[in-house]
Amino acid sequence: MGERSKPERPRVALFVTCLVNVMRPGIAEATRDLLVAAGCEVEVPLEQTCCGQPAFNSGDEMGGRAMARHQIEALEGYAYVVAPSGSCAGTIRHDYTHTFRDDPAWLRRAEELAARTHEITSFLVDVMDFQPARTRFAAKATYHDTCSGLRELGVHDQPRRLLESAEGLDLVPLPGSNVCCGFGGTFCVKYPAIANAVVEEKAEAVESTGAAILLGGDLGCLMNMAGKLQRRGSAVRVFHTVEAVAGRLGGPAIGEKP
Structure with missing residues (x-):
């Protein structure tokens, strides 16, 4: 800073x-x-x-x-x-x-x-040089860099720095973390077959990490990946980054029933 x-x-x-x-x-x-x-x-x-x-x-x-x-x-x-x-x-x-x-x-x-x-x-x-309160949630997690945040706004290191506040959260690299998940806003509606193939590869990459939790910064992307992971029968749970930083990983994940 x-x-x-x-x-x-x-x-x-x-x-x-x-x-x-x-x-x-x-x-x-x-x-x-x-x-x-x-x-x-x-x-x-x-x-x-x-x-x-x-x-x-x-x-x-x-x-x-x-x-x-x-x-x-x-x-x-x-x-x-x-x-x-x-x-x-x-x-x-x-x-x-x-x-x-x-x-x-x-x-x-x-x-x-x-x-x-x-x-x-x-x-x-x-902007705020914020150091979040220490939270504890013991789990292995991986992080997906959403396209707009990464390419338009330069969001990469910031979420990872904030996630350091979660004690016990082991953040492991995601292969191709900077590759699109296939959502792309209206892209997945216009080109569903291509979008499905892309998110299938993303789900395979997520599962290859052995992580129990997938994190990211855009709900559309997270819903897309959560849906594919669930259809594959995966046990990986999906949350928004702020939910992890705020200590809210104990509740239902995206796509799970309350």
């Missing part, structure tokens, strides 16, 4: 994301808990909606732009915007500025929002 000092009690907007809100709100709760522990004042803007990623991915530029305008207005006024998703944070940081490249007024607002938007593990480590 060098000589840079972390901000004092910044006002943070928690961008929950659609999948987390609908499929696993516990990820948002764990994210909130970690932000509070890091010294942030956390709010969940009720006006937030989809970031527009599915629209942009599908070529619906007008639809994505309309969502971008809404999000920019909803998230202005906060020191930071933090999401438990590299893909949603990446959309706000990159797609918004691209879609408004010919609209100076909205481009300025999009650039200001982009500069304040972070993926959760990157924010905790790079």
